Every structure is written in structure tokens, then in C-alpha cells.
Amino acid sequence: MTRTPHLTMLWEQHDPAVQLRDRFGFPDAAAAGDWVARSVERHWGVRVEACERITMSSRNALAALRTPLGPLIAKWSVASDVFPRLSALATLTSWLERQRLPVSAPVAAVDGRLQVELDGTSIGLQRRIDGDLLDTADPAQLRAAGAVLARLHRALAAYPDAGRVADLVPHPKTPGTSIAGWLADAPGHLPDPACDVLRRLLSSAPGMTLPGQLVHGDIRSANVLCAESGVAAVLDFEEMRWDRPVVELARSAVLLGTRFRDWGPVGTDVHTALLEGYCSERPLDGVETHWWRVLVLWYSLLMIPDGPDPTGWRAAALRLSGAAPAALP
Missing domain, CATH: 3.90.1200.10 (Aminoglycoside phosphotransferase (APH), C-terminal lobe)
Structure with a gap:
């Protein structure tokens, strides 16, 4: 994977590099990007060409990825108390897509899971949807x-x-x-x-x-x-x-x-x-x-x-x- 991701906060006025370390345990942006790329390749079988941006909000993060399948979004949380809810919501969102609602549905992992728990996180993958x-x-x-x-x-x-x-x-x-x-x-x-x-x-x-x-x-x-x-x-x-x-x-x-x-x-x-x-x-x-x-x-x-x-x-x-x-x- 090439390119160190750019770090941003979604709405909070904090130093993103400090929050990446304190909230998510990564020493720097490169380490976070490498972890996301390895996780996506291991569990979704998708090679990540670049992790372009990581955006954080509270105890959640979102990574914009460039892959051979097109642009993807990896979202993860370190708030363990909400992991069961995230799993249930991933299933619900997938169902809504099948009802022809315009939603950003999760991409299933290789083993069929829509939300994967690993390394103290709950992570999901979505396709990027173009729009304003x-x-x-x-x-x-x-x-x-x-x-x-x-x-x-x-x-x-x-x-x-x-x-x-x-x-x-x-x-x-x-x-x-x-x-x-x-x-x-x-x-x-x-x-x-x-x-x-x-x-x-x-x-x-x-x-x-x-x-x-x-x-x-x-x-x-x-x-x-x-x-x-x-x-x-x-x-x-x-x-x-x-x-x-x-x-x-x-x-x-x-x-x-x-x-x-x-x-x-x-x-x-x-x-x-x-x-x-x-x-x-x-x-x-x-x-x-x-x-x-x-x-x-x-x-x-x-x-x-x-x-x-x-x-x-x-x-x-x-x-x-x-x-x-x-x-x-």
C-alpha cells in the first residue's frame, strides 16, 4: 500500500494525530493506514492500494480506501458497548438495500459477516457512493x-x-x-x-x-x-x-x-x-x-x-x- 492517510476530525476541534493515538492506539497515520489495509485484505479479500484519509468522531473512525474494486469506506469503532448494535444495524441496512431503499449497505466479508470484530474494534466495509x-x-x-x-x-x-x-x-x-x-x-x-x-x-x-x-x-x-x-x-x-x-x-x-x-x-x-x-x-x-x-x-x-x-x-x-x-x- 502506498500513501500515508490524511487525518481529520469530523467536527471536534482537536489535534487528529493526538486523538488517533489516545482514542485508537495508533502511533501515527501510517500505522493506522497499514492496519486498515491488512484488516480489509485479510477479512474481505480486497487489496488496498491506498488509504487516503482517516476521519474521526468520538470513538469511531472512517477510512477512505482506493482498491481495484473502486473506492471503499472502512468504518470502525472502539466503543465495545455498541458492538452488538453495530452488528444488528449492519444486518438491517443490508435488508433495507434489498427493499430498494437508497442506503450505503455493508459489503460482506469472505466469511459472510457484515461487521467483523478484531483487535478490540468492530469494523465494516462499504462502497463509496457518489453524491453531494x-x-x-x-x-x-x-x-x-x-x-x-x-x-x-x-x-x-x-x-x-x-x-x-x-x-x-x-x-x-x-x-x-x-x-x-x-x-x-x-x-x-x-x-x-x-x-x-x-x-x-x-x-x-x-x-x-x-x-x-x-x-x-x-x-x-x-x-x-x-x-x-x-x-x-x-x-x-x-x-x-x-x-x-x-x-x-x-x-x-x-x-x-x-x-x-x-x-x-x-x-x-x-x-x-x-x-x-x-x-x-x-x-x-x-x-x-x-x-x-x-x-x-x-x-x-x-x-x-x-x-x-x-x-x-x-x-x-x-x-x-x-x-x-x-x-x-
């Missing part, structure tokens, strides 16, 4: 992302082994309980008018009788690759949880513009375009419609920092609370 991060200024991409999210929710609801995954992922409280508890002790830096609107919406909300199911957990621009006006792939299922689809839809609408180091709000036109695409595949019922309005405002308020607000989350929440809710198609 979702552009929230492109209405066609937004509608396409909404439609794919609806299809993903429908597929996840039908996953045959959902019970196994459900035992391994977080189960948040129902939104009514979560929001009521949060409002009872809302941080003092939040705008009172927007909090008052949220209280009124919550008080008139119907009971959340909708069943929970598996949801992606982290739909945002950084995890949606697009090609022209369509979705090429939904990435990174590691944050999967058990929740209501409308909760994920609302959270995704608010956070859709966030990337790795850019956490600014989007406008209600973006919310509406995502919602239109979603409803083209899975229309919301009356209960979900009300909760969509509650949840979009709540998630917007949650993002307001206690201190400088350079991207304008406070102004966005105030506009949202004072404007008519996004219209349903």
Missing part, C-alpha cells in the same frame, strides 16, 4: 428527501427482526412527557413568547397514541447524499432509535441544514418542502399533524444557545412561533 450533501436551497432535493424518509419509515415498520434491534437502541419518552417536563424547567435564556406558544400548542394536543417503531435517528444534510434532484443514499444509521415517525420528521425538518460544523437553522419553506415530499408517500393523520407543529417549535427552541447565537436560532424560533404553521399538502 443535501442542498436545503434545492426544493426538489428537499421533497425527494422527504419522500425517501417516508419510504424508510414504512420499511422500518415492517422489518422482520425489529425486536432484536429495538432491544439495542434508545427509547425516548413520549413527546408530551418530554416537552411538558422541559417546559416546567425551561432555561431562562429562551424567548418567553415562543415558549408560551409552545405551551398553548401542547395543551391542545391530542394524546400521543401513535405506536413507536424503529427510526433513523439522525436525518440531516450531512447524512443525505443527493445526485441532481434525487437522493443517492441515506447514511449513518448508528443513531437509530425507537420513536414515532412524526417525531423524527419534525426533528429532521429543524436540523436538516446542519452539517459537521455548521448548525444553523433553515426556513419554514424548507420545513414545508420536506413535509410535502414526506406526505406524498405517507400522509400525516390528524394527530400527527398537530404534533408536527408542536415538535417543530420545540426542536427549534432546543437549539437556541445560552450565549452568542451567530447562526440565528433565537430569531428562527420567534419567527416560527409567530407565523402560521407550515401548510400540509
Whole structure:
């Protein structure tokens, strides 16, 4: 193998060489690249011509590889407590690909495993999917992302082994309980008018009788690759949880513009375009419609920092609370 990989942090402001040593136990980039190349050749039978880049986030790492099969991505974790979940999610993602969902499915190892545990890590291999991060200024991409999210929710609801995954992922409280508890002790830096609107919406909300199911957990621009006006792939299922689809839809609408180091709000036109695409595949019922309005405002308020607000989350929440809710198609 040639070329020492370039080291980067996905979003943290740390020295990547230090983190590679302290978190992953490699003395330098060359040693990490050699380990990845040897692991891929041994377990997948694929020769690595170059490990071009290693990107780290928390206790996870991703290596961009050049191989005779084309560009591949090796992802590994040293967080042993999540190894069973990573294995279950690899199986689920492979199943989603067979349902014709646009996902980055794992490449099976020589022995058939989709996630391999070795040297204190859990590692998987994927093909690189060409595309650009979702552009929230492109209405066609937004509608396409909404439609794919609806299809993903429908597929996840039908996953045959959902019970196994459900035992391994977080189960948040129902939104009514979560929001009521949060409002009872809302941080003092939040705008009172927007909090008052949220209280009124919550008080008139119907009971959340909708069943929970598996949801992606982290739909945002950084995890949606697009090609022209369509979705090429939904990435990174590691944050999967058990929740209501409308909760994920609302959270995704608010956070859709966030990337790795850019956490600014989007406008209600973006919310509406995502919602239109979603409803083209899975229309919301009356209960979900009300909760969509509650949840979009709540998630917007949650993002307001206690201190400088350079991207304008406070102004966005105030506009949202004072404007008519996004219209349903």
C-alpha cells in the first residue's frame, strides 16, 4: 500500500494525530493506514492500494480506501458497548438495500459477516457512493428527501427482526412527557413568547397514541447524499432509535441544514418542502399533524444557545412561533 492517510476530525476541534493515538492506539497515520489495509485484505479479500484519509468522531473512525474494486469506506469503532448494535444495524441496512431503499449497505466479508470484530474494534466495509450533501436551497432535493424518509419509515415498520434491534437502541419518552417536563424547567435564556406558544400548542394536543417503531435517528444534510434532484443514499444509521415517525420528521425538518460544523437553522419553506415530499408517500393523520407543529417549535427552541447565537436560532424560533404553521399538502 502506498500513501500515508490524511487525518481529520469530523467536527471536534482537536489535534487528529493526538486523538488517533489516545482514542485508537495508533502511533501515527501510517500505522493506522497499514492496519486498515491488512484488516480489509485479510477479512474481505480486497487489496488496498491506498488509504487516503482517516476521519474521526468520538470513538469511531472512517477510512477512505482506493482498491481495484473502486473506492471503499472502512468504518470502525472502539466503543465495545455498541458492538452488538453495530452488528444488528449492519444486518438491517443490508435488508433495507434489498427493499430498494437508497442506503450505503455493508459489503460482506469472505466469511459472510457484515461487521467483523478484531483487535478490540468492530469494523465494516462499504462502497463509496457518489453524491453531494443535501442542498436545503434545492426544493426538489428537499421533497425527494422527504419522500425517501417516508419510504424508510414504512420499511422500518415492517422489518422482520425489529425486536432484536429495538432491544439495542434508545427509547425516548413520549413527546408530551418530554416537552411538558422541559417546559416546567425551561432555561431562562429562551424567548418567553415562543415558549408560551409552545405551551398553548401542547395543551391542545391530542394524546400521543401513535405506536413507536424503529427510526433513523439522525436525518440531516450531512447524512443525505443527493445526485441532481434525487437522493443517492441515506447514511449513518448508528443513531437509530425507537420513536414515532412524526417525531423524527419534525426533528429532521429543524436540523436538516446542519452539517459537521455548521448548525444553523433553515426556513419554514424548507420545513414545508420536506413535509410535502414526506406526505406524498405517507400522509400525516390528524394527530400527527398537530404534533408536527408542536415538535417543530420545540426542536427549534432546543437549539437556541445560552450565549452568542451567530447562526440565528433565537430569531428562527420567534419567527416560527409567530407565523402560521407550515401548510400540509
